[in-house]
Amino acid sequence: MPTYKNMLVAIDLTEEAPQVLEKARAMSDAHGANLILVHVVxxxxxxxxxxxxxxxxxxxxxxxxxxxxxxxxxxxQYGVDKANQIVTVGRPESEIHRLVKEQAVDLVVVGSHGRKGFQLLLGSTANGVLHGSECDVLAVRIR
Structure with a gap:
């Protein structure tokens, strides 16, 4: 199993964000990884x-x-340094892909609502991140 060094967790600042953050924090702690917290406006x-x-x-x-x-x-709340808290403006998928390269990220953590039909497993943002990412992506199921 690969060891992750830089993990980016992308959240949407809704009441569902803690579900994603808890999983990301646990993964970060387990791997001794640096956690980067991102929101795209x-x-x-x-x-x-x-x-x-x-x-x-x-x-x-x-x-x-x-x-x-x-x-x-x-x-x-989740122990992420101010220097690793990033708010950027743009299309979420594009900004996350850009930050993956800039920050040498090896795992992206995003939330996912279990959609049906066309977006069977992932929401549009999670799907966009997955299909253009140069690193591993963990989609956390939102309950």
Missing amino acids: EPVGYAYGGDIPMDLTELQDQLDKAAREQLSVYGE
């Missing part, structure tokens, strides 16, 4: 398809600030 313009002719910078900044505050709470 999607650009506000994505939600509106870029069709709104107004400056959404202030709203984006507020979302970013709120995400940093919540990530800090989780980071403190």
Whole structure:
């Protein structure tokens, strides 16, 4: 079994995040790995398809600030250093793939809702992370 050195746990800051964090913390402790906590804020313009002719910078900044505050709470609760708490803006799959390379990550931990049909096992973000990742991916089943 490979030993992981740098684990990235990507969370969505919902009430389900602790399920993913608990599994990631246990895996990190078992492997003596460095844990990197990540949340990706999607650009506000994505939600509106870029069709709104107004400056959404202030709203984006507020979302970013709120995400940093919540990530800090989780980071403190699960013993993740401030330097390893990352909030970034973009498409979650793309940002996670970028961080995997930048941070020399060898395991990504994401939450997954057991979907049916097209997304049989993974949600769209977990599926996107899995199919473009250069390292192992652990999908934690959300209950």
